[in-house]
Structure formats: structure tokens, C-alpha cells
Amino acid sequence: MKFSRLAFAVASVCVLSGGALAAQAQAPAGDAARGKAIFARVGCYTCHGFEGQGGVGPKLAPGPVRAWPVFSTFVRTTSRDMPPFTTRNLTDQELADIYAYLTAVPASPAPASIPLLMQLGGRSGLPCKRALPCPGAPLFYAPTA
Amino acid sequence: MSGSDKQPRIERRQFLKGAAAAGPALAAASLVSPQAAQAAQTPAGAAAPATMAVREQHPPGTGQPLAPGYVVGGDHMTDCLRALDIEYVASCPGSTFRGFQESIINYGGNKKPEFLTALHEDSSVHFAMGYAKITGKPMAAMIHGVVGVQHASMAIYNAFGDQVPVYIIAGNLLSEWGRRPGAEAAHSSTDQAQMVRDYIKWDEQPTTLRDFSNAAARCYEAAVSGAPGPVMLTADADMQEEAIHEDHKADLRLPKIGRRIPASADSGTVQELATMLCNAENPVLSLDRYGNNDKSIPLMVELAEALQAPVIDTRGRMNFPNRHPLNVSDIGGPYLRNADVVLAVEPRDLFGMVMALDDEDVRTPRPRIGQNTKVVRLGISHTSQKPNYGGSQRYAPADLDIQADAQGTMPALIEAVKRMAKPNFAARGERIANQTKNLLERAKAEAAYGWDASPISTARLCAEIWDQIKNEEYTVPTETNFLSSWPQRLWVMDKYYNFLGRSGGWGVGYNSAAAIGAALANKPHGRVTVALAGDGDFMMAPGVIWTAAHHQIPILFVIHNNRGYHQETMHLQRMANRRNRAVTTADIGTTIKDPNMDFAMMAKSMGVYSEGPVSNPVDLRPAIQRALAVVKRGEPAVLDIVAQPR
Ligand SMILES: Cc1ncc(C[n+]2csc(CCOP(=O)(O)OP(=O)(O)O)c2C)c(N)n1
Ligand SMILES: [Mg+2]
Numbered sequence: 173m174k175f176s177r178l179a180f181a182v183a184s185v186c187v188l189s190g191g192a193l194a195a196q197a198q199a200p201a202g203d204a205a206r207g208k209a210i211f212a213r214v215g216c217y218t219c220h221g222f223e224g225q226g227g228v229g230p231k232l233a234p235g236p237v238r239a240w241p242v243f244s245t246f247v248r249t250t251s252r253d254m255p256p257f258t259t260r261n262l263t264d265q266e267l268a269d270i271y272a273y274l275t276a277v278p279a280s281p282a283p284a285s286i287p288l289l290m291q292l293g294g295r296s297g298l299p300c301k302r303a304l305p306c307p308g309a310p311l312f313y314a315p316t317a
Numbered sequence: 318m319s320g321s322d323k324q325p326r327i328e329r330r331q332f333l334k335g336a337a338a339a340g341p342a343l344a345a346a347s348l349v350s351p352q353a354a355q356a357a358q359t360p361a362g363a364a365a366p367a368t369m370a371v372r373e374q375h376p377p378g379t380g381q382p383l384a385p386g387y388v389v390g391g392d393h394m395t396d397c398l399r400a401l402d403i404e405y406v407a408s409c410p411g412s413t414f415r416g417f418q419e420s421i422i423n424y425g426g427n428k429k430p431e432f433l434t435a436l437h438e439d440s441s442v443h444f445a446m447g448y449a450k451i452t453g454k455p456m457a458a459m460i461h462g463v464v465g466v467q468h469a470s471m472a473i474y475n476a477f478g479d480q481v482p483v484y485i486i487a488g489n490l491l492s493e494w495g496r497r498p499g500a501e502a503a504h505s506s507t508d509q510a511q512m513v514r515d516y517i518k519w520d521e522q523p524t525t526l527r528d529f530s531n532a533a534a535r536c537y538e539a540a541v542s543g544a545p546g547p548v549m550l551t552a553d554a555d556m557q558e559e560a561i562h563e564d565h566k567a568d569l570r571l572p573k574i575g576r577r578i579p580a581s582a583d584s585g586t587v588q589e590l591a592t593m594l595c596n597a598e599n600p601v602l603s604l605d606r607y608g609n610n611d612k613s614i615p616l617m618v619e620l621a622e623a624l625q626a627p628v629i630d631t632r633g634r635m636n637f638p639n640r641h642p643l644n645v646s647d648i649g650g651p652y653l654r655n656a657d658v659v660l661a662v663e664p665r666d667l668f669g670m671v672m673a674l675d676d677e678d679v680r681t682p683r684p685r686i687g688q689n690t691k692v693v694r695l696g697i698s699h700t701s702q703k704p705n706y707g708g709s710q711r712y713a714p715a716d717l718d719i720q721a722d723a724q725g726t727m728p729a730l731i732e733a734v735k736r737m738a739k740p741n742f743a744a745r746g747e748r749i750a751n752q753t754k755n756l757l758e759r760a761k762a763e764a765a766y767g768w769d770a771s772p773i774s775t776a777r778l779c780a781e782i783w784d785q786i787k788n789e790e791y792t793v794p795t796e797t798n799f800l801s802s803w804p805q806r807l808w809v810m811d812k813y814y815n816f817l818g819r820s821g822g823w824g825v826g827y828n829s830a831a832a833i834g835a836a837l838a839n840k841p842h843g844r845v846t847v848a849l850a851g852d853g854d855f856m857m858a859p860g861v862i863w864t865a866a867h868h869q870i871p872i873l874f875v876i877h878n879n880r881g882y883h884q885e886t887m888h889l890q891r892m893a894n895r896r897n898r899a900v901t902t903a904d905i906g907t908t909i910k911d912p913n914m915d916f917a918m919m920a921k922s923m924g925v926y927s928e929g930p931v932s933n934p935v936d937l938r939p940a941i942q943r944a945l946a947v948v949k950r951g952e953p954a955v956l957d958i959v960a961q962p963r
Binding site: 213214215217218219221222223225226227228231233234251252253254255256257258260261262280281282283286288289290291292 | 675676757762763764765768770784886887890893894897899903
């Protein structure tokens with residue numbers, strides 16, 4: 173859902189501003205360390221997690237981070253679940269710093285390298301092991317003695 | 318009133334006072350029969366052994382008149398609870414039920430029902446919720462007159478919203494004449510159930526002891542019938558404490574609970590529904606308050622497999638195995654949009670199932686279903702709705718509304734569907750299985766993001782816990798949406814008791830307390846109860862872990878400590894952004910830090926094993942291991958985990 177909205181927002185911007193986008197395609201230089209602090213200070217973390225790993229909002233990092241035009245346009249223009257951050261609250265430089273931070277978040281370990289994750293599996297449940305009738309509870313709706 | 322000729326009721330207070338002081342005794346005696354006056358002068362202590370002996374000869378639940386030998390009203394009330402098979406009375410004590418409490422303890426021997434000491438009335442009711450979700454039967458919550466009801470009211474609201482039977486007994490001193498000034502007058506009322514009547518199913522305030530069992534039975538029946546819910550029985554303090562007149566003992570009966578058969582749909586309706594489902598190209602099953610017992614899930618699996626239809630579990634209960642190939646809960650959007658028939662099973666909120674309303678400036682509903690989707694509602698979960706509070710929003714009609722118990726209807730529906738099953742169902746099932754087969758892989762990949770982060774990622778926290786309970790029978794009695802539903806995404810959940818749904822009224826404080834009630838119910842089954850409670854939720858009722866320690870209720874109690882009411886931080890952030898004002902202030906009034914809570918110390922102060930704060934993910938495994946060892950010894954253990962917000 174959120175991605176299709178994002179795509180919609182970007183498509184609209186493309187229609188409206190056409191070739192101007194090409195000029196913006198390159199992200200301005202930013203400072204990742206500063207960006208990390210700003211990411212927390214202005215509240216990005218609340219929905220996306222301190223590492224940009226996602227939560228209520230989608231994952232932003234680790235990469236590939238969305239292209240700068242898509243990213244910056246979305247932050248400035250979104251009017252959906254996530255309201256926009258205007259330049260009044262987040263300068264262009266600060267946004268660039270956040271972008272630098274997200275781009276710099278190191279890749280996560282591959283799930284295959286995490287034993288805890290690798291051993292998750294199976295489509296069926298555990299057999300009931302108890303001697304008691306399992307689960308042995310009377311019912312909300314069904315007959316009771 | 319209690320001296321009326323018509324009512325077999327004795328003026329207890331006047332008796333007792335009369336026994337103690339000659340003056341008032343004269344006035345009192347004129348109101349009652351000579352036999353009663355005589356009975357009142359028998360010291361209660363002397364009569365008690367006879368009472369116990371007689372009770373043994375007359376097991377409750379037989380519907381027989383009570384045998385002679387009872388001394389006070391509270392004894393009869395105690396027998397009524399026993400006849401209703403109520404095992405526990407969760408309670409924060411209050412003098413408006415002292416007579417009842419003493420009877421439960423000394424007359425009943427504090428066994429079935431047994432007192433469960435709560436440190437807040439809200440917790441008492443929430444304990445009962447968690448217990449009922451496991452056992453399917455009500456626990457009593459005994460609450461003090463007026464103030465206890467006020468404290469309990471939010472939990473009562475949760476129970477009503479969540480359709481969980483809770484048997485609330487409230488004390489009161491009905492007679493204005495006899496109320497002492499001060500607390501006794503302040504804790505009495507004419508109609509205290511009025512405070513919560515909008516969200517209980519039934520209430521009674523019997524005015525004679527003879528009426529008590531009648532009222533007790535009717536309340537019980539209301540609590541467990543149809544869509545279950547909380548009820549309130551007000552027990553008059555005079556009545557609890559009064560001596561029972563010898564002549565009136567024969568009038569007292571114990572409530573008798575017969576078998577209950579839920580209403581299932583008739584065969585014609587079942588046939589019509591089966592035809593709709595079998596003729597549909599893209600039927601979808603959407604489940605809400607369905608999975609309440611051990612038969613619910615196997616039946617739903619059978620139906621889904623007979624149809625080879627996708628299933629969306631909205632997690633109002635544990636409704637469908639999370640790893641079943643037909644479970645599309647996390648990718649349900651397209652299935653709903655393309656559905657020609659949606660079977661909504663026990664939906665509390667049909668609107669929410671078929672429409673979305675996002676938190677935007679202009680709230681435009683977004684249909685989740687297609688224009689031509691036919692919606693069939695099967696269930697009774699909407700039938701306990703009341704006006705005024707909760708549940709009412711935009712109205713969503715069903716094309717076909719089958720007001721029958723869904724589980725009761727399931728066997729006939731399964732048979733009918735099997736008779737009409739078509740060969741092309743298999744291909745549909747295969748398509749769905751293809752789309753769900755990578756969900757776990759996807760979840761693993763997503764869980765890896767922020768794997769080593771500190772604060773600890775919620776995915777890591779849940780994966781670490783699962784690793785150590787995966788060979789146990791277990792229950793997660795707490796909501797999981799604030800943990801990004803990681804248990805549903807990573808664990809194997811396929812028993813109705815693996816997950817207990819939500820609070821019902823979204824009232825914070827539910828999780829921590831309901832978890833204790835669930836753990837109590839799980840104890841005889843040897844299941845591990847794993848509470849995953851928010852720090853904000855826990856601080857609404859921290860005393861619940863003392864109750865667990867006191868009553869030796871084993872539970873692994875994990876605090877998801879994001880140092881705040883994070884849900885509200887996000888709301889404030891959204892407001893500030895929307896208004897284009899300072900976006901750096903969302904922590905004001907929403908975070909719980911400076912100073913940070915020390916939950917481990919708090920737990921220790923209540924005699925509970927604890928560890929934390931744990932903020933380094935590598936420390937998780939040993940901490941969980943040690944805590945689980947304590948739980949396996951039959952005790953509670955608390956872990957304070959400093960974690961990511963969601
Ligand atoms: C009784 C009550 N008070 C306030 C709220 C508003 N509220 C909703 S979620 C929430 C935060 C709960 O904190 P916590 O359990 O720590 O969860 P978190 O959002 O921090 O993960 C609050 C205060 C509520 N729903 N119920
Ligand atoms: Mg919190």
C-alpha cells in the first residue's frame with residue numbers, strides 16, 4: 173500500500189516537473205553522523221525505527237535506499253499516513269544528512285548467517301504432548317455440563 | 318424493606334447490634350420473627366462446624382433445597398459461586414463485601430472459589446479476562462462498592478468489547494438507614510451498575526437472600542450465552558452478613574447450570590451459503606472473534622481446505638494456523654479486492670473488515686473489497702452491541718446476515734461444501750500456496766534488518782524468545798501489534814491458546830493483567846505463558862506481578878521497554894507535522910524517561926525474579942534462559958528489555 177502511494181507521488185511529480193527532476197537526481201552531500209542524530213531528533217525513528225529498519229512505517233535502510241528524487245519528493249509532499257516535513261522543520265541540508273545516514277547504514281547480516289532465523293520453519297504445528305486432554309478447556313459457545 | 322412480611326429476609330444488622338446492646342435489640346426484635354431473633358443470638362462460631370458438615374452432605378449444583386445449618390447469607394452466596402463452578406475470585410478487598418469474603422475463606426475453606434489478591438480492581442477484571450480466554454469460563458472479580466466499580470470500569474469495558482465472560486460481584490450497602498457516616502456511606506449507592514450498564518450484558522441487585530441465587534444464575538447465563546461478556550451482581554452487605562432464618566432455609570436454592578447448545582444455522586441456510594462459496598471464483602474467509610476453543614481451528618482448517626480458499630485472520634482471536642498455506646493474513650489486500658464472496662466469521666466490526674479509513678486530514682473510506690463483492694456475515698459477535706460506547710462507526714451492511722454461532726454451524730457447512738466441491742478448487746489452493754510459501758523467508762529477511770541494533774529490535778527479541786520456547790506448549794496472552802506482530806510472523810501458532818487476541822476496548826493496562834489470569838489458567842496444563850507487555854501498559858498495573866509471586870503463578874513476563882507511550886509519540890509527531898510546527902517535541906508528555914524506570918528493581922521489590930535493563934542483543938539469550946528456568950520452577954520472572962519502538 174505504502175509503496176504504491178509512494179509510486180503515485182513520484183509519478184505525479186514526474187508529470188508536473190518533467191525534466192527538472194534530472195537535475196535533482198544527484199543527492200547533495202550530507203553528513204551521516206549528523207543525519208543519524210537528526211533522524212532521531214525530528215522523529216523519523218518513531219515509525220521507521222532508529223536504524224531505519226521499519227516498524228509502523230516501511231523499512232528505509234539498509235540499502236538500496238530509494239533514489240534521492242523519490243526520497244526527497246516523498247518527504248516534502250506526502251499527505252497520507254505520514255504528513256510532510258517542510259523546510260521549516262527540516263532544512264534541505266538536514267534532509268541530505270538523513271539521506272547520507274540511511275545510505276551509510278551497513279548491510280544487515282544475511283538471514284542465512286543467523287542460525288536463529290535459519291532454524292525457523294515448518295508449516296505445521298507441534299503435536300500436543302500433554303497427558304491431559306489437549307487443551308481440555310470447556311467452550312465459550314458449545315455445550316457445557 | 319428487609320423487615321417486610323413478604324420477603325424471607327432478616328434484618329442482619331439489627332440482629333447483630335441487638336445481640337451486642339440491649340437498647341437497639343428491642344427495636345430490632347420487633348421487626349423480625351421470634352425464631353429469627355433466637356437464631357441471631359447463636360454465636361456464629363458455634364454454628365459453623367455444623368454448617369460445614371451439612372454442606373458436605375449436599376453437594377452444590379443439585380437444585381435441591383439447602384439443608385439446615387447455615388448461619389449467614391455470605392455462606393449461601395459462597396455455595397452459589399461453587400454451584401456456578403467459579404474457581405477463583407480476584408479481588409482487592411473492601412468492607413462492602415467483608416461478609417461474603419469471610420464466608421468464602423472460613424465457610425468455603427478458600428477453595429473453589431479461592432481468593433486471588435489483586436492490587437487494583439482493574440487488574441481483577443483483567444485477570445478474569447485472561448483466565449476466561451483460556452478456560453472458556455468466567456472467573457469472579459469481587460469489587461468494592463462504588464469506588465471499586467469506578468476503578469474496574471475500564472477493564473469491564475475491555476471485557477465487553479472483547480466479548481469475554483467476567484462475573485463481577487460488587488459490594489454495596491443498600492439500606493440508607495444502616496449506612497455509617499464516612500466510607501460506608503460513600504461506598505454505597507442505589508444503583509451502582511448504572512455506571513457501567515452501557516457495557517455489561519446484565520446486572521442484578523437482589524434485595525432478598527432468596528433472590529440471590531436467582532440473580533446469580535441469571536447473571537451467569539447472560540455472561541456465557543450468545544456473545545459472552547461481563548455481568549455485574551451486586552451483593553448487599555446486610556444480606557451477606559445477616560443470619561439465615563431457620564424457616565427460610567428451605568426457600569434457598571442453588572443455581573443450576575444446564576447444558577448450553579449454541580444456535581447453528583438451519584440446513585437451508587447452510588446449503589445457500591455453501592452454494593455461494595462453492596460457486597464463487599474467489600471466496601475469502603475473514604475471521605475475527607472465532608477461535609475460542611480447541612475445536613475452532615481444526616474446523617476452520619477443514620472448511621478452508623474443502624474450499625481451497627484464502628483465509629485472513631484479523632487476530633481478534635487465534636483463528637487459523639499462521640503457517641498454513643491458505644493463510645494470507647499478511648498479504649490479504651489483493652485477495653479481498655478480488656473476492657466475489659467474503660465470508661466474515663464472527664466479526665465484531667464488519668466495517669473495519671471491508672473498509673479502511675486512514676488517519677488523514679480528510680477521512681475518505683477506502684473499500685477493501687471490490688464493488689461487486691458479496692459479504693456474508695456468519696456469527697453472533699455483533700449481537701451484543703449496545704448504543705453509546707464503542708463499536709458504532711459507519712454502518713457496513715452484510716448482503717447475507719446469518720445470525721448463528723459460527724463454530725456451531727461449521728460441521729454442517731463443511732459437509733455441504735465437501736458435497737459441492739469442484740475440481741478447480743485444487744488449482745486455486747495451489748496458487749494461494751505459491752503466494753504464501755515465501756512469507757516466512759520474507760519475514761526472516763525483514764527480521765534481519767537491525768538484527769544487532771541497540772535498542773534491541775523487536776524481531777530479534779521475538780526470535781530469541783521463540784528459540785527457547787519452541788518445544789513447549791505456550792500462550793502469548795498479550796497483544797502483538799506493538800511488536801510489529803513478530804510472533805505471528807516468526808513463530809508457529811496453531812492452537813487457540815497460542816494467542817489470545819486483543820483487549821477489546823483498546824484500554825491500556827489490559828496486557829499485563831490479563832497475562833496473569835491466562836497464566837493461572839495455564840498452570841494445570843503446564844503451558845508456558847509468555848507476556849510481551851509494553852512499559853506503559855505495565856505501569857498501569859505493575860502490582861500484577863506481585864499477585865503472580867504471591868499465588869505462585871508461573872509466567873515469563875517480558876517488558877517491551879521503548880521508554881514511552883510510543884503509540885502516542887507517533888500521534889503527536891503526526892499532529893506536529895500536519896500542522897507544520899516543531900517536530901522535535903513529540904516526546905513531551907509521551908515518553909517515560911528522565912529518569913528511566915528500573916523495572917528489574919521494581920520486580921525485585923515485589924519478590925519477583927528479574928533481570929534488566931537488557932539493551933545489548935547478545936545478552937538476551939542467557940537472560941531468557943535464566944528467566945525460563947525460574948518459570949519452570951513455577952514462579953514468575955520479569956525481563957526488562959530496552960527495545961526499538963515497534
Ligand atoms: C487507559 C488508556 N489510556 C491511554 C490510552 C492511549 N494509549 C494508547 S497506546 C498507549 C501507549 C501504551 O504504552 P506501551 O504499552 O508502552 O506501548 P507502546 O506504544 O509504547 O509500545 C496509550 C497511552 C489508552 N488506549 N488507554
Ligand atoms: Mg512503551
